[in-house]
Amino acid sequence: MTPPAGHCVLAVDVGGTTIKAAVVGEGGRFLSSLTVPSQADDDPVMAIRSLCRQLREHALSLGSTPVAIGVVTPGLVDERDGVVRYAANLRLRDVPLRALISGDLGLPVAIGHDARAAGVAEATAGAAVGLDNFLLLPLGTGIAAAVVVDGVPLAGATRAAGEVGHMPVYPGGEQCSCGQRGCLEVYASAGGMARRYARRVGGSEWDSQAIADAVGTDPDARVVWDDATRALGTALATLTLALDPARVVLGGGLAEAGALFLDPVREAMRDALAWRPPPPVLRSAFGAQAAQVGAAIMARRKAGLSVPDGWGAPDLVPSVAGELSH
Ligand SMILES: [Zn+2]
Known part of the structure; x- marks a missing residue:
């Protein structure tokens, strides 16, 4: 596929207390990032879906077109079917996250496990490149x-x-x-x-x-x-x-x-x-941002885009995600 000029991917790392999200540009640079509580309104699934919609609108307002989104969570995650089977801290059980987010955004969605995604980031541009x-x-x-x-x-x-x-x-x-x-x-x-x-x-x-x-x-x-x-x-x-x-x-x-x-x-x-x-x-080269970078890499792959070694290198990633900003 040929992505639109000025495209980006969306990356979301769902944790037990916060959800970290970012708009990630073509070269792997974080264009903007956002952190929200994952237990807002006592409904983590709604919090995730709402944040994904917000992130897409925000990317468009930056003049960047999202081509895919990667979402990673802890727990038992079925990457192939895009389903979070069980995440105790988030009280998620058999949530078809890929179908829900894909329905909301009309974008290809990659669902992943946070630690495995962090490993993907370290292997691409972190402390395990080439291993x-x-x-x-x-x-x-x-x-x-x-x-x-x-x-x-x-x-x-x-x-x-x-x-x-x-x-x-x-x-x-x-x-x-x-x-x-x-x-x-x-x-x-x-x-x-x-x-x-x-x-x-x-x-x-x-x-x-x-x-x-x-x-x-x-x-x-x-x-x-x-x-x-x-x-x-x-x-x-x-x-x-x-x-x-x-x-x-x-x-x-x-x-x-x-x-x-x-x-x-x-x-x-x-x-x-x-x-x-x-x-x-x-x-770790990425510290607390590794899973989020991994989510961005998974999104790129989902969109059929290449991920060269060094993509999303640590110096392109802010160490602390703040409010929506750019
Ligand atoms: Zn134990």
Whole structure:
């Protein structure tokens, strides 16, 4: 297909608390971005559809013609049928998102899983360019991985591949929201670390940055930090033995802590891998915007447009999405 001059794609990343949306130009530059609450009016599906319509109108007002839209969500996502099978945080079950949005906008729609989309972005223009085998773990409220094997982000038999946050790392350990005990994300997600630290010192305003700042002086922060890096290192060693990735990419605020976080994770991996070297562990190039860039790439592919290496590079993407602006 020949796209109209001045065309764009629309990219939407639906999270548990916010929906991040952007108008993305031909070269991968974010022309405009918007963040809204995902629970507005207590109806996430209406919030998503309304935002998509708003985004399309906004692109047209910028003089740019949308040719496709990519929408990514957490949970069990059937990319082929364009259906969100189950997303607990958003209370979505069997929502035919592609049919709904396509009906609203009259555009081709790609529906994807947020972590797998983030992996697509890192492979195209981020920390995994040129790699056919790698793992991406965004360490956010929970932990889900993009598991890329021979160039394909694995979805699995029931679309549940990559839910590594519920790998048991400390059998019989602390309670997880999933009903199991000792899961990886209890210890090594940003949300889990904040909860564990708050239980020790009181208060509720802690985030991973505050814990990172306190590691050098506060023994409670040190315990929470060490438990997290050991848990993650152990889980990554297990994944390495199963999948032999060329690289592990870590995203989210914890990875932004740099060597303070990455070095002990690398050490724990080395300790757990006696007979083989661990793969390099790097920080995500896109941070919190990776899934959104992945959604834009999926939209381009849906429109039949090429996606060259380097398309949507991190320097084209604003680090913080603000109100509608350009
Ligand atoms: Zn769990």
